[in-house]
Amino acid sequence: MKGRFQGSYREGLVVMAFWLAGWSVMGDASEARQSVILKPVQGNDMQTTIVTPLGQILGQAAEKNPEISVFRGVPYAEPPLESRRFAPPGRLEPWDGVLDAREDRLPCWQAHSEDAFVWSRGAFERSEDCLHLTIWSRLAAKEPQPVMVWLHGGAHTGGWGHHPIFDGSALAAEGVVLVSVNYRLGPWGFLAAPLLSTQSARNASGNYGLLDVIEALHWVQNNIAAFGGDPSNVTLFGQSAGSQSVCALMTSPHAVGLFHKAIGQSAACLGDFKVDGAGLDTGQKLLDALSIDSIESLRTVGNQALLDAAESNHWAARSRIVVDGDVLPTAPRARFEQNQARKMPLMVGSLANEGIGLIPLNKTLSEAAFESFLASTFSRLEEGRDALFAAYHEALQLSYGHAQHAMVTDLFMAHSMREWATFNARHVSDTYVYYMSHVPPACRIYRPDSPELDLPGGPRSAGAYHSGDLALVFGSMDLVGCGWDASDHAVSKRMIHYWTQFAKTGNPNGDGLPEWAPWGEQNQPLELGREFAMNEEALGEKLTALRLAL
Secondary structure, three states: OOOOEEOOOHHHOOOOOHHHHOOOOOOOHHHHHHHOEEEEEOOOEEEEEEEEOOEEEEEEEOOOOOOOEEEEEEEOEOOOOHHHOOOOOOEOOOOOOEEEOOOOOOOEOOOOEOOOHHHOOEOOOOEOOOOEEEEEEOOOOOOOEEEEEEEOOOOOOOOOOOOHHHOOHHHHHOOOEEEEEOOOOHHHHHOOOHHHHHOOOOOOOOOHHHHHHHHHHHHHHHHHHHHOEEEEEEEEEEEOHHHHHHHHHOOOHHHOOOOOEEEEEOOOOOOOOOOOOOOHHHHHHHHHHOOOOOHHHHOOOOHHHHHHHHHHOOHHHOOOOOOOOOOOOOOHHHHHHOOOOOOOOEEEEEEOEOOOOOOOOOOOOOHHHHHHHHHHHOOOHHHHHHHHHHHOHHHHHHOHHHHHHHHHHHHHHHHHHHHHHHHHHOOOOOEEEEEEOOOOOOOOOOOOOOOOOOOOOOOOOOOOEOOOOHHHHHOOOOOOOOOOOHHHHHHHHHHHHHHHHHHHHOOOOOOOOOOOOOHHHHOOOEEEOOOEEEOOOOOHHHHHHHHHHO
8 A cells, every 4th residue: 555645744735633633543433523624625626534543544525526525445454465365354454644545446356348238347457456445425414324335246256346336426415424345356256275275264265255345344343433434333235246245244153243234236145055065166176277286376376367267167157155164154045044144124126127138048948948947946846837837928928048038037136135035024124125127228337438238129128137226226327327317317316215214224214205115014025117116016926936836
């Protein structure tokens, strides 16, 4: 981090010593806020220096809303380099001087993605020194504010939390402190291998990306009061792989007490982990491909060589989150079934057309191959066959491949999200499920420089696609994508209110919002569509048929 710190008077910045304000760095949120200094620079631009237990941090006003301060590239752990490579994150030490947090840092190492439907990210610089946060807060708030900690998606192999689509201005304006987390990805974040386990003090390997998130949550507990946040009211939320992480961390003993509410968007963690659940076989094959037989050679292998080997060996097809016996003592499903998962207010949901572009569609699938799929997927197929074929009649009319695609999509998304909610609702009444049918424009949401997609049916022909909720939840339509209209903004406004109200109280309902009934009362989702209303018909027949046949 050398080079990011400033002397006390650099650029004329006036830094108030903490003792001058008469507050201890270990004080509560109201005390910590007294250390904030605002200095006007060039009209409405505001630079902000706060003092945390780790040291002073310089941020600035958010471009979209000068009442919101943003702190970019704030480290929460030691850089995972050299001996910290393929190891749990190291606890960050305090620093002298002022940490300059006015610019984003680089994303974690990952593959470039030039042609990946709406998820294309293009080519960009990357770094292993990537364990950083972005914090958005209305520092002038009089009371400690609820904290929302965001985990981005990307299959645990790609993405970054400081992308413009995750601009936190709109959420922070509703009275929360938003923290987005960058965590290690791909083999850097999830490689498990026997040589790593045998040399680990925890006798386990893999899940370093989850350990990064846990360390970030510790950072929040120790430091967020200085940003006006309430460490006793933390909501962990994420989408896709980020949602899987939220789900998994509800079952991890390492995360106990670090967050108090959870939101999962479009992915759960309830797989059976029966095939190489610990990831050791998959990891060993990757090391064999690299001719690596020692931890020293692993920690010096080049990033591109590691990435190339992981891609050529299809490492990510199996090994990302693993049951390592430590971070995850057993498979998350078992922890939920045995009442060992954390019990907390929970809000989860999925979109109507998650499988488009995400799950492979084999239009030429034969009847024999379809029957084989049914037999391997459903243990009660004979008693559930008629209901399945009736529920998926329209897809079957198109092809066996379309029916398979629809079933796999619903099992992976809507069914698993509602199953997650059902586990939680047995113990916590504040459990809520949504189903988004609103169709956003399909664009390269991570490529604001070239967002247009050439879809034969136009930008709204991809349905409510996977990730189509992101710009709506963050209110960032002006920064990403294309073709947003008044209907999108109206949906976004309501979603932001639901999400932030849930973070505040554990209940998404509030003044002016359509009533959202808890899942345990009616087992109905709130449909986020042309109208917002409880709807028992939202995939109801299909999900009932799937449950009967499983």
